[in-house]
Amino acid sequence: MDSQLGLVASVLRLVRARWRIAWNTLRRASGWRRLVGVVVAVALGFLVLMSLVTSFVMTRVLVGVFERVEAADVIPVAAYSSGLMLSFMVSFTVALAALYLSKDLDLLLGSPLSRRAVFFSKLIAGLLPAHGVILALTALPLLGHGLAQDQDWPYYGAALLSLLALPILPVAIGATCVVLIVRYVSAQRVGEIVGLIVVAMTMSLALVLGSARQLQQAISLRDLMGILERFRNPYSPAEWLTRFLVGVSRGPAADGWLWFGVLLGVTACSLVPLWWVADTVYDEGWLRMQAAARRTLLRRGFLPWQHTDRAAELSRPSGLLRWLPGPMVAIIRKDWRVIPRDLTNIAGVLSPLAIGIFFILQQLLYPIRFGESGMPQGFVQPLLTMLSTAVATGVAGMIMSRFALTAFSFEGRSYWAIKGSPISARDLVLGKFISAWVPMGLLGGGLVLMLDLARGFNDARLSDTALLPALASGVGQGYILYAWFVVAVLGAGIIAISLALGAARPNLNWDSPHEMITPDLGCMSLVLYAGYAGVAGMALMLPLATSQFRLLGSPGLLWAGGLTVGLGISAVAVLGSLWVAMGEMASVGE
Amino acid sequence: MTHSEPMVRAEGLTRLYGDFVAVDGIDLSIGRGEIFGVLGPNGAGKTTTLRMLVGLLRPSTGSIVVDGVDMVARPQDARARIAFLPDTPYLYDKLTAREFVHFVAGLYSVPPEQVDRRSDELLTLFGLGDRADDLVEGFSHGMRQKVVMVAALIHAPKVIFLDEPTVGLDPRSARLLRDILRQLADRGTTVVLSTHILEIAERMCDRMVIIDKGRVVAMGTVAELHEQAHETSSLEDIFLSLTGGPADAAIASVLS
Known part of the structure; x- marks a missing residue:
């Protein structure tokens, strides 16, 4: 021819x-x-x-x-x-x-x-x-x-x-x-x-x-x-x-x-x-x-997902997961193995992580120093905590929301194994939620800590004081815990919204990973994340900002108001989104 | 074998894709310990029927009852009683064979001691013992079929549905699968399989249904099918006479 x-x-x-x-x-x-x-x-x-x-x-x-x-x-x-x-x-x-x-x-x-x-x-x-x-x-x-x-x-x-x-x-x-x-x-x-x-x-x-x-x-x-x-x-x-x-x-x-x-x-x-x-x-x-049937063994390493000898963990709840239902644990443990083993997924993580590293380096080399303008230290710490929280939420959210958004599409043509099993919609959705939210909390918390440590390290360098006391003063444990709490709360909302969107628009028939997310889904998720995290984040940060500046009256009242509004919006976002995702489960894969 | 109690019962099973009727009012009753074949030409609706019976697709109308449990009303309870082997064994490439089996066992909440014992036994039985800790991405089609088979048997299902089960298997494995299915049926497990290979259907199935254009055109034992089709020759001739094959003259005119 x-x-x-x-x-x-x-x-x-x-x-x-x-x-x-x-x-x-x-x-x-x-x-x-x-x-x-x-x-x-x-x-x-x-x-x-x-x-x-x-x-x-x-x-x-x-x-x-x-x-x-x-x-x-x-x-x-x-x-x-x-x-x-x-x-x-x-x-x-x-x-x-x-x-x-x-x-x-x-x-x-x-x-x-x-x-x-x-x-x-x-x-x-x-x-x-x-x-x-x-x-x-x-x-x-x-x-x-x-x-x-x-x-x-x-x-x-x-x-x-x-x-x-x-x-x-x-x-x-x-x-x-x-x-x-x-x-x-x-x-x-x-x-x-x-x-x-x-x-x-x-x-x-x-x-x-x-x-x-x-x-x-x-x-x-x-x-x-x-x-x-x-x-x-x-x-x-x-x-x-x-x-x-x-x-x-x-x-x-x-x-x-x-x-x-x-x-x-x-x-x-x-x-x-x-x-x-x-x-x-x-x-x-x-x-x-x-060439079929080539032998592919996973390289052994110290990371948890590199241990193929622990296959039994997939079929039995143990450790902190022992209180969860077996099918939910199977989903969580499967995701925690499959996702990090695929280099394509790691590539998707690196880009936002680079932004986090950039901020840490910037804190280390060129820290934002409100103090230079004569602002009292008591005012500086909450502002820096707010900055760290925003960076950590943004970076961890970008990474984990991608996994949550593709949580169901990621199953691809293998979804029959889940769809045909007796796992309930609740266990499946909550399993997917936990498998993205726990890493989000750890990553966000780690970033908050790293940002504050970098700032403490820099303070020690500039003020010529001993490293450990400077680190302790720069870090401010109470603020870190609160920042971590805010990252976890905002992360829960972002992950839940992502899951709902991913469940509503799954693509199980992809050949290349980029086909898992359609452009319209990507646009919609960005708008929703920004809207939710902006409003809930501001409410949760309001107490920190106002308690120092005393702009809007009693700090106690503002703490209560901010937390109530922030947690309320987050609860609605999390529960509402998970409810939507569970409702979509019946039609996913049909 | 007791065929009296229906283990799987479907009534008026219909599935629409827009205006297209893929399955049109199928009634089935499959007994405990029975090996039941679903035959039909390409596009007849076999896979759609099986996918509805295992709960992967919701029927547009009609009911499915598995072991007395309504698939539409209580899908989780119904699915816990069954296992499914799809025609193409899609697996998670980045899991090992053993991990996949344990994952499925976790989904079915199989007791840990049963998983440990049965997974090793089944992986060895299907010749995967030395490859159990390899990532599935390096497995051939046949090896993937075997992994799915092991996973299907790990929770001792009451009904096994198989879509074209012998495709991609070597003769030894295909024979092993047939022997296993026969033994499972003898112990009371119901086996429902779709196949294009009429020889397999004739040799293995106690009863079979022939579907064409989404409808049941014949159902029964091989002897009963002979009666229904008024044919005394092979199952192939019965199948062709019921589903309509191209006439010799048409073939000759196309090839000329």
């Missing part, structure tokens, strides 16, 4: 089939999902417009301030660099999913189509949507830059050409890397590790940006110019594309075309290994994945 159709025709036919599937899915989407799609499109449109306006203004300002037109060349360099970086990151993960993890591979690779046709069609169909967005985001700054300089058609022609050429190099490198790696490591494992790497990169970036004090202060235009100039590296394809754009629009054009030729040459070189792996190594990786 392939010999008759030719490679290009085969690729086009497969790509067309993929687009038909995507179109049918969109056509049959529910009204609510379409609405969310429209909202996301509007938000993206707004971002795009902002980037257009920003680049236009920046170009005018840079040329005006530095009084030379070349000063604004940093705009296309920055745009191309960002586009290339995003394109490379996306290429690797999308190519991995498209080439190895899609469901129709058995069908396609078992057909008479050549491996190369399947390879390129999967690659193109997988990467086109993501690169469409990336190219749009790259194109708009170029357009703004061109408009600001009153450029003519050679500029826009060169910009279009450069955008078409831009993604080929990162796609070729990313896809080749994927095929070569999957030859030795299973695609699922690579996916887990990539998730970790992406999160680690995000974390590092957050730490670097967060720790850079100069960015927190007023930044001058010259500082900004200095940062943007760092993108100008003669070995970077972004610089080659910029020289092409500048050469064609401002001259000399021959220089511009020379740099475009350099890019095309390097791109062509990168396509040679891609062409080769598509025909030879791709097959090996796929065949490797088909």
Whole structure:
């Protein structure tokens, strides 16, 4: 078949089939999902417009301030660099999913189509949507830059050409890397590790940006110019594309075309290994994945979930869980084993955890010191406790709400084992609640303690006093306990709301973990968390704030009022949400 | 074997998916210790019927009673009496075989001493003794089937429902499964299985039902089915005559 159709025709036919599937899915989407799609499109449109306006203004300002037109060349360099970086990151993960993890591979690779046709069609169909967005985001700054300089058609022609050429190099490198790696490591494992790497990169970036004090202060235009100039590296394809754009629009054009030729040459070189792996190594990786019955033993370690020799714990309540019903304990212990053993889940935890680490580091290195402004110590401690509580609730809530939101979807196609068993809706929902809430309390409490310890440590360093007394004064045990209590109460509400949402919109038929949460569910959960935690958190924090400042009358009355309102709202949120979740149990999995 | 007392009784069982009628008013009565086969062509409604009988799907109308317990009114009590083996054995990849068995035992509140004894015995019986502490993610389809079978037997159910139980099993394991099911039936456990393999149904089942387009087209022993279909030849011929197979002429015209 392939010999008759030719490679290009085969690729086009497969790509067309993929687009038909995507179109049918969109056509049959529910009204609510379409609405969310429209909202996301509007938000993206707004971002795009902002980037257009920003680049236009920046170009005018840079040329005006530095009084030379070349000063604004940093705009296309920055745009191309960002586009290339995003394109490379996306290429690797999308190519991995498209080439190895899609469901129709058995069908396609078992057909008479050549491996190369399947390879390129999967690659193109997988990467086109993501690169469409990336190219749009790259194109708009170029357009703004061109408009600001009153450029003519050679500029826009060169910009279009450069955008078409831009993604080929990162796609070729990313896809080749994927095929070569999957030859030795299973695609699922690579996916887990990539998730970790992406999160680690995000974390590092957050730490670097967060720790850079100069960015927190007023930044001058010259500082900004200095940062943007760092993108100008003669070995970077972004610089080659910029020289092409500048050469064609401002001259000399021959220089511009020379740099475009350099890019095309390097791109062509990168396509040679891609062409080769598509025909030879791709097959090996796929065949490797088909090898069944490989032996997978869990690495033994000191962490509780690494002990496979304690299987009996799943069938008998013991320790602190001994007072709970057996089926509930089975759910809790199963979740506490399955979730941490999957690296994909750990990747999801790292990102919010990075924020927590960032705050701890900031407390250690650059603590917020209300005392410097002459505020009495008695006022400082409650304010710092409120800050710690907010950070701990936010970080622990982000981590554990994700698990609670996917508590039922996470069961996936294995849910039949629970659905067909005699576990009651109450035991199932409460089991899921406890399995997320206990880690939330421990994590939140740990973060509160770490934040206060970091502050105490810093106080000792700055005031030159002994460490232990400084730590004790910095920590303030009473405040920590209250902060922990607030984190636990707010956490209970957040977890319960997440469970209810997850029970109402479960997706048990996912193939990739990101399919567990739909965008509309994610949006809805954020709104509800923010609303609940904002109101209940303020009520619970009111006594702390007002008792010191004595703004609103008697502290005793305020403590009673704040606690009553905060606990009342939380009780309604927890009980109401759990009741909703229990009600949904009958239809989950049908 | 006593077939007098119905262990499973379904009346007017119907399941709708929008306008589509997947199962249309099925009546079944299955006795204690009976091996009962559910046969039918692809899409006939076998799996939907089984999933309703085990409580995975709520019937649109109709009633199901298992061991005297109403599945709709008291689903937990009814489910405690049964075990189910789905056609595709989806398991938790990050649990070991032994952990999965203990997890299921926990869901059924099986006494710990019974779990310890039976899990080891059953894992060894199904040839999983040396792989019991491996993560399930490395298991083949057949090995997963065996894990599910062990988990199904851990709480000594009164009724076992199996959806295409021999798919993916090697001949030795398929034979072992057949022998186990026969022994369980002899000890009073009711076995309800759906299968495409008519030879298995003929050899194993005491009675069977043939479903087509969501309705019962025939029910009884092999001899009774012969009578109902007015056929004296094989079960395959009875099945095809009741469910309607493509005529020779149609096949020839498509293949020509």
